[in-house]
Amino acid sequence: MITMINQFKRGSLFLLITGLLLTACSGRTQEIASNNGFAVLPVPDPNEAVATFAGGCFWALQESMIQLKGVNIVISGYAGGSTVNPTYDDVLTKNTGHAESVQVYYDPTKISYEQLVRAFFFAHNPTELNRQGPDEGTDYRSIAFYRSPKEFNTIHKVMAEMEAAKYYAGSFVTELEPFSVFYPAESSHQDYYERNLWDPYIRNVSRPKVIHVRKELPQLIKAEYLK
Numbered sequence: 593m594i595t596m597i598n599q600f601k602r603g604s605l606f607l608l609i610t611g612l613l614l615t616a617c618s619g620r621t622q623e624i625a626s627n628n629g630f631a632v633l634p635v636p637d638p639n640e641a642v643a644t645f646a647g648g649c650f651w652a653l654q655e656s657m658i659q660l661k662g663v664n665i666v667i668s669g670y671a672g673g674s675t676v677n678p679t680y681d682d683v684l685t686k687n688t689g690h691a692e693s694v695q696v697y698y699d700p701t702k703i704s705y706e707q708l709v710r711a712f713f714f715a716h717n718p719t720e721l722n723r724q725g726p727d728e729g730t731d732y733r734s735i736a737f738y739r740s741p742k743e744f745n746t747i748h749k750v751m752a753e754m755e756a757a758k759y760y761a762g763s764f765v766t767e768l769e770p771f772s773v774f775y776p777a778e779s780s781h782q783d784y785y786e787r788n789l790w791d792p793y794i795r796n797v798s799r800p801k802v803i804h805v806r807k808e809l810p811q812l813i814k815a816e817y818l819k
Contacts, residue, residue: 647716648724662702
């Protein structure tokens with residue numbers, strides 16, 4: 593991801609001018625408000641719930657989650673650390689404690705928290721400690737943030753079931769943390785996957801993760817993502 597920073601900068605000027613980041617490659621649109629170069633967290637609608645996960649590069653995780661039925665908006669950002677309002681460069685130093693994360697706004701009448709957790713575990717390898725593939729460091733660690741005892745128990749249940757089924761060769765190293773705060777990332781990182789399908793990192797590292805979720809949970813994937 594470090595080698596892609598210059599590409600982020602080239603795209604950021606347009607995002608700042610429009611104030612909206614639009615995914616246009618396939619006609620799909622996810623509107624994310626922008627303020628001073630950073631995404632703005634939306635206020636959940638009365639019928640929406642919110643979930644937060646960290647599982648490696650947020651480009652792939654954001655795309656993996658937005659393709660799910662019942663998911664309305666997914667914001668890339670940072671969570672799990674101590675630095676207030678960190679930047680991408682801050683997090684790259686490995687000194688903030690944050691991990692690249694996503695915040696998911698979803699309709700619980702259309703998709704359950706348990707289904708989101710299961711998709712999260714299919715979207716990355718939860719047995720890799722402080723890394724995901726070529727990305728190394730604590731900022732790429734696996735974390736499931738819970739907002740209630742019920743969510744905590746749900747995460748444990750899904751982990752236990754997948755470990756018992758030996759879906760992955762190793763043991764899960766995913767951290768379970770009570771949710772505290774989520775900082776949205778720069779606008780240039782929002783929907784990066786959808787806007788940069790030509791990017792070698794997206795093609796070779798991110799896309800296999802996204803496709804894996806589709807293959808494992810086809811019943812949960814929005815129709816436009818299966819075309």
